[in-house]
Amino acid sequence: MSRYRLVPSAAQEAVLQDHCAHARFIWNLAVEQQSWWRPGRGNAPGYLEQARQLTQARAEFGWLRAGNQMVQQQALRDFTQAMANFFARTHRRPTWRKAGRDEGFRIVAVKAGHARRLSRNTGEVWIPKAGWVRFRWSRDIPAGAKSYRITLDRAGRWHIAFAAIPEPIPAPGTGETVGVDRGVAVSAALSTGEMLTVPRPGPARQRRLRRLQRKLARARRGSNRRARVKRAIAKLRAHEADARKDWAEKTSTDLARRFDAIRVEDLRVAAMTRSAKGTATEPGRRVRQKAGLNRGILASAWGLLVHRLEDKAPGRVEKVNPAFTSQRCSACGHIAADSRESQALFRCVACGYACNADVNAARNIAAGHAVAARGGDGVARPVNREPHLLLQPA
Numbered sequence: 001m002s003r004y005r006l007v008p009s010a011a012q013e014a015v016l017q018d019h020c021a022h023a024r025f026i027w028n029l030a031v032e033q034q035s036w037w038r039p040g041r042g043n044a045p046g047y048l049e050q051a052r053q054l055t056q057a058r059a060e061f062g063w064l065r066a067g068n069q070m071v072q073q074q075a076l077r078d079f080t081q082a083m084a085n086f087f088a089r090t091h092r093r094p095t096w097r098k099a100g101r102d103e104g105f106r107i108v109a110v111k112a113g114h115a116r117r118l119s120r121n122t123g124e125v126w127i128p129k130a131g132w133v134r135f136r137w138s139r140d141i142p143a144g145a146k147s148y149r150i151t152l153d154r155a156g157r158w159h160i161a162f163a164a165i166p167e168p169i170p171a172p173g174t175g176e177t178v179g180v181d182r183g184v185a186v187s188a189a190l191s192t193g194e195m196l197t198v199p200r201p202g203p204a205r206q207r208r209l210r211r212l213q214r215k216l217a218r219a220r221r222g223s224n225r226r227a228r229v230k231r232a233i234a235k236l237r238a239h240e241a242d243a244r245k246d247w248a249e250k251t252s253t254d255l256a257r258r259f260d261a262i263r264v265e266d267l268r269v270a271a272m273t274r275s276a277k278g279t280a281t282e283p284g285r286r287v288r289q290k291a292g293l294n295r296g297i298l299a300s301a302w303g304l305l306v307h308r309l310e311d312k313a314p315g316r317v318e319k320v321n322p323a324f325t326s327q328r329c330s331a332c333g334h335i336a337a338d339s340r341e342s343q344a345l346f347r348c349v350a351c352g353y354a355c356n357a358d359v360n361a362a363r364n365i366a367a368g369h370a371v372a373a374r375g376g377d378g379v380a381r382p383v384n385r386e387p388h389l390l391l392q393p394a
């Protein structure tokens with residue numbers, strides 16, 4: 001996804017805000033309908049039924065009719081997709097959108113001429129009812145972009161993101177498989193021994209964030225000062241989120257280029273086993289608090305990374321049951337909680353093999369037999385060069 005800073009004029013901003021309000025209204029209507037549905041009440045309204053109701057609602061409400069039909073229809077389609085994702089268990093159930101928090105709308109059927117470059121740093125895009133709106137041309141628009149989404153973040157910044165599913169990256173054809181493990185503390189590890197570091201706010205930024213949060217706690221509700229502090233916090237957070245997105249893009253491209261198969265933990269089961277991984281000695285309470293903060297950041301960056309990997313390496317991403325990946329020796333297959341000597345170090349109690357704990361887990365993931373009750377076969381294998389026939393995707 002390529003995201004650009006949108007710079008609407010004041011008049012255009014009012015139009016965009018209307019689009020956002022309409023999209024939010026329709027979305028929330030769909031959420032409400034869905035929440036009324038119970039087994040035995042017949043089918044929950046599908047897209048077609050909702051589209052019919054949208055036509056009715058437009059006939060009834062002048063302010064809705066005044067808005068753009070495509071924006072409203074697209075909000076419904078997005079909701080239908082969100083429900084499909086929910087049923088496929090890849091996403092959470094879609095929830096209410098709040099004014100000022102989840103602002104955005106989507107425009108589809110974008111034609112090639114609808115976004116163009118004006119100068120070195122400026123481009124403009126055609127937005128229904130708003131006309132040509134300028135944006136910062138920070139990089140080239142992806143070829144074949146058929147839709148875009150406009151969002152307003154809590155810092156008051158408008159963005160446009162052109163959606164073009166990235167071209168799949170051809171597999172290198174080396175037969176190599178890589179395992180990627182999310183580290184508990186700071187980073188992710190590859191079975192090659194490389195460590196991936198998700199960009200996180202440095203100490204100075206963290207201090208600034210804490211200071212702002214204290215300020216926010218002291219500021220009176222509804223005061224100008226409070227709004228200003230809130231904006232500053234949102235800006236700081238948005239900056240961090242951008243850095244993580246960038247990281248996910250670069251890392252996914254790199255992995256898709258270098259490896260034929262990329263194995264990651266199956267997150268649906270990871271949540272259940274995660275606590276077992278945390279049983280290694282954790283000195284001190286502050287470490288735990290920090291780990292909590294890191295976990296949140298890691299989780300979001302991780303989700304992003306896997307998503308982009310699946311776009312760029314379709315059919316080459318395999319999800320592995322993560323059970324015992326942290327307790328299994330990647331050299332001899334012995335499973336023992338005691339082998340996890342510390343958060344950082346794995347030392348096999350059976351064969352003495354020692355390794356960074358996250359890399360050991362990544363090697364188990366790469367080998368694909370991290371599945372419970374399969375470990376401990378006592379056969380040592382080369383870590384990331386197994387022929388595909390031996391692989392056991394979960």
Ligand SMILES: [Zn+2]
Pocket residue numbers: 329330331332333334348349350351352353
């Ligand atoms: Zn061992």
